[in-house]
Amino acid sequence: MVENLINSNSQLAQNSHSLYHIPLSNAIKISSFGLIFFMFNSFSIDTITDKKLFVNGKVESKISLNEDGIKDGIERRYNKNGTIKYIAYYKNGKKNGIEEWFDREGKILSQTHYKDDIVDGVEKIYYDNGVVMLERRYSNGKKHGLEIKFNRNAMMCSILIYNNGILQEI
Known part of the structure; x- marks a missing residue:
């Protein structure tokens, strides 16, 4: 080293x-x-990278902190088997960018976009086979735009439309 x-x-x-x-x-x-x-x-x-370990010696989490000890950069959490469990990006203590959750095998479970710690942008939730189950859009923390549900074969099941958090009639 x-x-x-x-x-x-x-x-x-x-x-x-x-x-x-x-x-x-x-x-x-x-x-x-x-x-x-x-x-x-x-x-x-x-930059300080705080690292926590499981009892088995594998990394449990890594978090980038600025000189004031505030999250600033990437936060990663891991499963006990060493696969990635969670990734998020921070700027001055607030989530900015994509947050991703994974299952024990490392397959994607969800992706959510943040701006200044508020959900803003596309959110996707996945089936265990990797197909998108739900895709919806947020603006400033409120559902805004299309929310589309899919079945396990990626066939569209339903569409909802939101305007500033309020469900619209179709």
């Missing part, structure tokens, strides 16, 4: 459970008796 850090001029350091991105531009490399030390005249932590 340290050898890779030195050779790549990476800005990555690690303690027992977290990764830190540390700018090395202010580092002074000191080599003495076969040991290498870095002295920093100043540094700041840009």
